[in-house]
Amino acid sequence: MKFLYSLFRRLVGRKLQPVINTTDDGFEIESGRKKQPVFIFWGDVIKVRSYKLDLITFDELYISVTFLKDQMPWTQEISEEFDGFEVFVARLSKQLRLNPPDWRSRVIDVPFARNELLLFEKNNLQP
Numbered sequence: 284m285k286f287l288y289s290l291f292r293r294l295v296g297r298k299l300q301p302v303i304n305t306t307d308d309g310f311e312i313e314s315g316r317k318k319q320p321v322f323i324f325w326g327d328v329i330k331v332r333s334y335k336l337d338l339i340t341f342d343e344l345y346i347s348v349t350f351l352k353d354q355m356p357w358t359q360e361i362s363e364e365f366d367g368f369e370v371f372v373a374r375l376s377k378q379l380r381l382n383p384p385d386w387r388s389r390v391i392d393v394p395f396a397r398n399e400l401l402l403f404e405k406n407n408l409q410p
Contacts (some may be wrong), residue, residue, distance in 0.1 A: 303367035305374045312359065323359070325378040327351045331403040333390050344391060346372070346402075379403045 302313045309324040330349040335342045344363040349356055361371065375381065381402040383389065390398045 300362075301365045303361065303365050303371040305367065305371050310371060310374070312361070312365070321352070323348070323350050323352075328379060328403070329356065329405045330401070331375065331379060331381065332399055332401055333386055334397050334399040335390050336397070337395055342391065344387070346375070348375075 301315065304311050304313065304320075309322055309327070311320040311322045313320050327350045328348055329351060330347075332347040332349075333345065334347070335344050346361045347358055348361065349358045351357075361368065365371075379402075383400075383402075386400055386402050390400055
């Protein structure tokens with residue numbers, strides 16, 4: 284699948300999949316649109332879930348990150364198909380200490396099931 288995306292990118296000259304840029308302070312997702320990406324600080328993340336979608340011929344792993352922006356909760360869905368996903372997961376795991384450590388295999392291994400798993404939830408949320 285990535286081969287087709289990269290081939291199409293070369294032919295058209297633009298990226299189809301968003302790119303995740305991570306830093307020590309947080310992350311942002313560039314969608315390729317003219318819209319300015321929103322930077323999400325690790326400290327603003329209040330919940331992280333993982334799940335997979337059964338797309339018949341293959342499964343796609345997602346991470347759902349809920350964060351506070353202007354004191355309102357927002358959720359960003361992040362696909363394993365996004366460029367930079369593995370670096371993002373490594374940083375996310377380090378910054379937020381995702382639990383259980385074997386979450387990826389727990390989500391992926393059972394066929395034909397969403398297998399949603401809560402990986403992180405911030406305690407003591409004050410409005």
